[in-house]
Amino acid sequence: MDKLIQLAAISIFILSGNTAGAANLEAGQALVLQGNSKGATACITCHGAQGAGNAAALFPRLAHLDADYFAKQIRDFQQGLRKNSVMQPIAKALSDAEITDVAAYFSAQRPPAPTATADAALLARGAQLAVSGFWDKDIPACISCHGPDGRGVGASFPTLAGQHASYITKQLNAWRTGMRANDPQGLMKGIALRLPAGDITAVAAYFASLAPE
Numbered sequence: 001m002d003k004l005i006q007l008a009a010i011s012i013f014i015l016s017g018n019t020a021g022a023a024n025l026e027a028g029q030a031l032v033l034q035g036n037s038k039g040a041t042a043c044i045t046c047h048g049a050q051g052a053g054n055a056a057a058l059f060p061r062l063a064h065l066d067a068d069y070f071a072k073q074i075r076d077f078q079q080g081l082r083k084n085s086v087m088q089p090i091a092k093a094l095s096d097a098e099i100t101d102v103a104a105y106f107s108a109q110r111p112p113a114p115t116a117t118a119d120a121a122l123l124a125r126g127a128q129l130a131v132s133g134f135w136d137k138d139i140p141a142c143i144s145c146h147g148p149d150g151r152g153v154g155a156s157f158p159t160l161a162g163q164h165a166s167y168i169t170k171q172l173n174a175w176r177t178g179m180r181a182n183d184p185q186g187l188m189k190g191i192a193l194r195l196p197a198g199d200i201t202a203v204a205a206y207f208a209s210l211a212p213e
Contacts, residue, residue, distance in 0.1 A: 023067070028105030031098055032062075039093035043102065046086070051106045055116070055164035063109035064212050068155035070103040081182045089136075111212035114162050118205035126206025129199055137194045142203065145187070150207045156184050162212035168204035 033049065035042040043062075047053050051062035059097035062070065076082040077091035094102070118126075128134075130150065133141040143150060145157045152159035160168065175192035183189065195203070 012053065023100045023104030025101070025105050025108060027098070028101035028103070031094075031102050031106035032105055036040035036093065036098065040090045040098070043106075047106075050109045050112070052112045053167070055166050058166055058170050060162075060167040061111065061163050061212075062106040064111040065106055065159055065196035066155060067100075067103040068154050069152070069158045070106060071099050072155055074099045074103070076182045082180060083100040111162050114209055114211060116165055116205065116208040118165070121203050122205050123209060125199065128202070129195075129203045130206055134195075134199065139191055139194055142207075148155055149210055151212065159212055161210035163207060165201075165204040168207060169200055172200045172204070 021188065031040065032043040032047075043051075046057070047062050051065070053059045053061040063120040064158065073082060074087075074091045074094065076107075077084065077087045078094075080088070128157075129139070130142040133139050133144075142160065146160050147153040147157065150160035152161075171180060172188075172192045175183065175188045176195075178189070181189060192200070
C-alpha cells in the first residue's frame, strides 16, 4: 500500500521528455501513410491517418498520445518487453529516428471527440473508481497516476481520456494475465488483479466517454 501511495504521489511530477523536439513531422506523416521499405507497414492501415484507431478491432487511439510514452511502447515491442504479433515486427522495422518522427506526428494530431455511450450507472461507477479509487481492495484513484480527467502524465502514464473502452479493457486484462508487464514497478498488474471484471468494464467506459483535451 505504501508503494502505491508513493507512486501515485510522485507521478504528477513526471515530465515529458523531448522526443517531439527532435522530430521530423513530415517524415513521421510519410511513415504513417506509407510505412517504410524495411517491413514497417503504414500505420494508417490500423490506426487511421489521424490516429483515431478502431474500437471494434481493438486498435487504440494514438492521436494526442504523449510522444515519449508512444516511443517507449514501440521500443518495448522491439525488445520483447511488450508482446503483440502485429506490432512487434513493425516495431523492429523502425529506426530510432523513425520512432521519434511517428511518435511526434501522432502526438500532434487533434484527438477525435468521444463517441462511446454507456449506461449511466456504469459510468457513475467508473467515475467513482477513476476519481476516488476502491480502497477496500487497495486500488488508488486512476487520476492519481494518469492525471486529472485521465489526460496522462509524461512517458509513464498514458492518456486514458477518449481511449476506446475495448482497448482499455484489453490492456487491463493483459496485465491481469501477465501478457503485458512493461508498467512502472509492476503497478498496473497489481491494480488489474484486484479489479473485478465489472469494474474493469466500468472504468473503461468512463474514460472512453471523456474528451482527451
